[in-house]
Amino acid sequence: MSARTFDAAIAGGGFAGMVTAAALARAGLDVVVVEPRSSAEPRGLRGELLHPLACRALEDLGFAEALSAAGAVDVSGFVAYADANPSPFLLDYGARGGLALEHGALVGALRQVLEPRARAGFIADKAVDVVREGERVVGLRLASGETVSSRL
Numbered sequence: 686m687s688a689r690t691f692d693a694a695i696a697g698g699g700f701a702g703m704v705t706a707a708a709l710a711r712a713g714l715d716v717v718v719v720e721p722r723s724s725a726e727p728r729g730l731r732g733e734l735l736h737p738l739a740c741r742a743l744e745d746l747g748f749a750e751a752l753s754a755a756g757a758v759d760v761s762g763f764v765a766y767a768d769a770n771p772s773p774f775l776l777d778y779g780a781r782g783g784l785a786l787e788h789g790a791l792v793g794a795l796r797q798v799l800e801p802r803a804r805a806g807f808i809a810d811k812a813v814d815v816v817r818e819g820e821r822v823v824g825l826r827l828a829s830g831e832t833v834s835s836r837l
Contacts, residue, residue, distance in 0.1 A: 696812035703795035710804040755794035
């Protein structure tokens, strides 16, 4: 079976994979995301808290409307605990707040925006190994036996 070739192949369609794919596609690269789940359904108690700088980056990549539609709520900060002090302290985000939403809703919203973009594609399969040329990773071997090659 011959390998399909892209500028970049990304193993995993979670938050990091989707944002990386969006940034590379926006830069003009042909990208594929390999992800075994066809949708990001909610699973248990999992949430995401997005810092204001992350919100700005996602807005810049064209995800703001989809995140809002997915139920993102504005947050003004969060509470943290330091090892040396058992009392919590508030990390206030200031005027430009962050967002919070369920993990599956976040990943689903990112995929909804990314999927129709011309330079981004998806393969519903699981990456089981990397393909190397010497020390360089040049692709992914998938559970189906297919190989996806990366030019970068």
